[in-house]
Amino acid sequence: MAKAVQKIKLSPSRDIPLNKLVLSQKNVRRIKAGISIEDLAEDIAHREKLLQSLYVLPILDPEGQETGMFEVPAGGRRYRALELLVKQKRLAKTAPVPCIIGDMGTEITAEEDSLAENVHRVALHPLDQFRAFQTLREQGRSEEDIAAIFFVSVNVVKQRLRLAAVSPKLLDVYAEDGMSLEQLMTFSVTGDHARQEQVWENVNKSGYDEPYQIRRVLTESTVNASDKRVRLVGLAAYEAAGGNVLHDLFEEDGGGWLQDVALLERLVAEKLRTEAEEIAAEGWKWIEVGASFPYGHDHGLRRLEGVLVDLTSEEQASLDALQAEYDALQAKFEDADELPDDVDVRFGELEEALAVFENRPDIFKPAEVSGAGVFVSIDSEGRLSVDRGYVRPEDEAPAAAFDVERGTDTSSTEGQEAGASVQRAAISVGGASTEPEEDDEDPARPLPDRLIIELTAHRTLALRNALGENPAIAFQAVLHNLVLTAFYRFTSSGSCLEIGLRTPTFPAQAPGLRESVSAKAVEARHESWKARLPKSENDLWDALTALDGGAQASLFAHCASFAVNAVYEPANRYNQGRVSAHGVRTRLDQANVLARAAGLDMVQAGWRPTVDNYLGRVTKPRILEAVREAKGESSAQLIDHLKKADMAKEAERLLDGSGWLPEPLRLADSSPSSAEPEGEAGPLPEFLAGEEDSANGSDEHPQQLDAAE
Structure with a gap:
C-alpha cells in the first residue's frame, strides 16, 4: 500500500500594528543595495500598500510565552521605510502591516529564512523591464511620470523605451542570450527594423559585431552633425525641412547623424546659391560654388589686388572696444592654468567678432570685377568662404578690355553666367571612383x-x-x-x-x-x-x-x-x-x-594606405599581398576569409605604422617593407582580439564632400 504524501501547511498571515514590530538582528542583509530607503518609502506612499508582506516571528518571554511583539528577520528594508513614513507623520504608528507569521518551533532558523528571501529572489530580466515601461507609456503615462514612479531619470526612461522599440526579432535574439545588452543598445540608433535586422545578420556572420562596429555600419550612409555642411545650414533648419536625425541615447554622439543626405545637400546648395546671387550683384563675370574645391583649383588664375573696405567711425569704435576687452581678459588670465567656462565662452565671442572686422571683403575696380570671378565654398568650421578676384587666362583677352572701354553694359549677361555657374556646381562624395568593380579573383590584373x-x-x-x-x-x-x-x-x-x-x-x-x-x-x-x-x-x-x-x-x-x-x-x-x-x-x-x-620618403611625407586611397580600390589578392609584405603570412591568413570591404578595413588597421607603400610610390630600386617573422603577426584583427586589444580600435572619420573636378 502506497504511503500517503504529507501535505505542506503554509504559515498564516495577518495584519499586525506597526508599533508591535521590531527589526530583528537575525536579518542577514548588512550592506546597502538597491534603491534607497527614502525612495522605497515614497513608492509605498505612492501605492498605499506593500507589494510583499513582512515575514515575522513572535517574541517570547523567558518562560516561552508570546509577548504580543514580533521581530522582522526578513523584510527589514520595508520595515525601515514604514518607520520613515511614521517619522514623517505620513503613516500612523498603529497602522496595520500585512505579515506572514513564522513558527518558532520549526528547525529552520530566522537567519535561514532571511537568507532565502534574498537569495531566491530573481531580478527582472532587462527586456521585461523595457516592455513594462513601454506598456505604461501605451497606457498614457508620460516619460516624466514613469521616471517619478520608479525613481530614475527621464533619460533612463527614454533609453529603455528606445530599447523596447528595437526590432522584435532582435529582442528575441537578446532574450535568448544571442546578443549582449551593449550590442542591443547600438541598434537603438535607428528605428528602421529592416535595417536593424539586415545589419545584425551581416555583422553576426562576419564577426564584426563589436558595439562600435555595429554603430559604424548603422550610420555609414549618414552625415555626422559635426560636418561642416551641417554647421553651415544648421541642425534646426535641417529638422524644420523634415530631415531625420539619428541619436545614440547610450553614447556621446556629437549631436547625432543626419539621415537624409540628399536633403542636407539640397539645403547646402540653396544656401550657397543664395549667397552667390547676392555676390553676383557686385558685377562679377563668373561665380563657382561648391561645398569645397580640390587642391590647386585656382592654379593658372591671376589674383586681383583689392583694397580693404575702410571702417566707419562707429565700426572703428566697436573694433577698439572689442580689442581692449580682449587684451584685458588676456592679461588677467595670462597665468591661469585653465579658464573659467564663462571667460572661455567670452574669448570665443570676442575672437569671432574681431574676425568679422579682419576678414571684411576687399574693394576691386569695377573694370576688373567685370572680367573676374569668385569661388564660394565652406571652410572647415562650417562658415561661408568667399574668395573674390580671380581672372581666368581666357578673360585676359584684349576684347574684354575693349568692351569695358566702350562702356558696354555686361551686367545682364554676366549675371546670367554667374547664375548658370551656381546652377551647374557639381559635388562628388570624397572623390569616389566611377570605375566598374574589378574581378577580385584576378591577382594579375594591373592597377587601374x-x-x-x-x-x-x-x-x-x-x-x-x-x-x-x-x-x-x-x-x-x-x-x-x-x-x-x-x-x-x-x-x-x-x-x-x-x-x-x-x-x-x-x-x-x-x-x-x-x-x-x-x-x-x-x-x-x-x-x-x-x-x-x-x-x-x-x-x-x-x-x-x-x-x-x-x-x-x-x-x-x-x-x-x-x-x-x-x-x-x-x-x-x-x-x-x-x-x-x-x-x-x-x-x-x-x-x-x-x-x-x-631624399624623398613617401612615408615621412605622410602617406599611409587607407580604404579610401588604396585598399578599397584594389582586388582582394592585392590587399593580401600588401599585408603579407608588411606583416607576414600569418597576418594575411587572419583576414583572407573576409569579404572585400571588411578585408580592406582590417588591412588598413594592420598596415598602420608599417611603412608599407604600393609600387607606384616606391623608388624604382627599393624593395617593399620587410615583413615581420612568421609567428610575430602583430595585433590580431579586432573581431578576433580580446577586450584589451579591441579597446584600441578607433572609428573611421566621416567622409567629406569635395567639389568635382
Whole structure:
C-alpha cells in the first residue's frame, strides 16, 4: 500500500500594528543595495500598500510565552521605510502591516529564512523591464511620470523605451542570450527594423559585431552633425525641412547623424546659391560654388589686388572696444592654468567678432570685377568662404578690355553666367571612383589607371615639397633641363621638370591630397614668400637683387618645384594623343632619379594606405599581398576569409605604422617593407582580439564632400 504524501501547511498571515514590530538582528542583509530607503518609502506612499508582506516571528518571554511583539528577520528594508513614513507623520504608528507569521518551533532558523528571501529572489530580466515601461507609456503615462514612479531619470526612461522599440526579432535574439545588452543598445540608433535586422545578420556572420562596429555600419550612409555642411545650414533648419536625425541615447554622439543626405545637400546648395546671387550683384563675370574645391583649383588664375573696405567711425569704435576687452581678459588670465567656462565662452565671442572686422571683403575696380570671378565654398568650421578676384587666362583677352572701354553694359549677361555657374556646381562624395568593380579573383590584373594617377599625384606633390626644400638639387635639376633643351632638343619633352614655368595640374583629385602634409608645407612656404615680395611686379627686380644668395637659392628652389610632374597618365598604345607611352616612362624614370637625389620618403611625407586611397580600390589578392609584405603570412591568413570591404578595413588597421607603400610610390630600386617573422603577426584583427586589444580600435572619420573636378 502506497504511503500517503504529507501535505505542506503554509504559515498564516495577518495584519499586525506597526508599533508591535521590531527589526530583528537575525536579518542577514548588512550592506546597502538597491534603491534607497527614502525612495522605497515614497513608492509605498505612492501605492498605499506593500507589494510583499513582512515575514515575522513572535517574541517570547523567558518562560516561552508570546509577548504580543514580533521581530522582522526578513523584510527589514520595508520595515525601515514604514518607520520613515511614521517619522514623517505620513503613516500612523498603529497602522496595520500585512505579515506572514513564522513558527518558532520549526528547525529552520530566522537567519535561514532571511537568507532565502534574498537569495531566491530573481531580478527582472532587462527586456521585461523595457516592455513594462513601454506598456505604461501605451497606457498614457508620460516619460516624466514613469521616471517619478520608479525613481530614475527621464533619460533612463527614454533609453529603455528606445530599447523596447528595437526590432522584435532582435529582442528575441537578446532574450535568448544571442546578443549582449551593449550590442542591443547600438541598434537603438535607428528605428528602421529592416535595417536593424539586415545589419545584425551581416555583422553576426562576419564577426564584426563589436558595439562600435555595429554603430559604424548603422550610420555609414549618414552625415555626422559635426560636418561642416551641417554647421553651415544648421541642425534646426535641417529638422524644420523634415530631415531625420539619428541619436545614440547610450553614447556621446556629437549631436547625432543626419539621415537624409540628399536633403542636407539640397539645403547646402540653396544656401550657397543664395549667397552667390547676392555676390553676383557686385558685377562679377563668373561665380563657382561648391561645398569645397580640390587642391590647386585656382592654379593658372591671376589674383586681383583689392583694397580693404575702410571702417566707419562707429565700426572703428566697436573694433577698439572689442580689442581692449580682449587684451584685458588676456592679461588677467595670462597665468591661469585653465579658464573659467564663462571667460572661455567670452574669448570665443570676442575672437569671432574681431574676425568679422579682419576678414571684411576687399574693394576691386569695377573694370576688373567685370572680367573676374569668385569661388564660394565652406571652410572647415562650417562658415561661408568667399574668395573674390580671380581672372581666368581666357578673360585676359584684349576684347574684354575693349568692351569695358566702350562702356558696354555686361551686367545682364554676366549675371546670367554667374547664375548658370551656381546652377551647374557639381559635388562628388570624397572623390569616389566611377570605375566598374574589378574581378577580385584576378591577382594579375594591373592597377587601374585612375588609381595610379592618384597615387603618383601624391608623389608629385611630395616631390615638389622635397625639391622646394633642397635648393642645390633644384638648381641642378633646372640646369639639367636647360641643358636638355639646348643640346638634346628631341629629349627635353621627356623630362619630369617642366620648366616654362608651367605648373602641371592633376587630372584626378586623389582623396586627401588637399589635406596632405606636403600640400600644407608647400602652401605655407608659398604664403611666406608672397608676404616678402613686393605687390607690384615693377618692383620685383630690385627686391630680388636685395636678397642674399641663400634667400635667392631658396626662392629659386620653391619656384622650380612647381614645375615637377611625376604623375602617371595612360597613353594610347599607338602613341596618339597628348603624350606617348615612351614619354610617360621617361618622365617617371627621371622622377625616380630626382626623388632619390632629394631624399624623398613617401612615408615621412605622410602617406599611409587607407580604404579610401588604396585598399578599397584594389582586388582582394592585392590587399593580401600588401599585408603579407608588411606583416607576414600569418597576418594575411587572419583576414583572407573576409569579404572585400571588411578585408580592406582590417588591412588598413594592420598596415598602420608599417611603412608599407604600393609600387607606384616606391623608388624604382627599393624593395617593399620587410615583413615581420612568421609567428610575430602583430595585433590580431579586432573581431578576433580580446577586450584589451579591441579597446584600441578607433572609428573611421566621416567622409567629406569635395567639389568635382
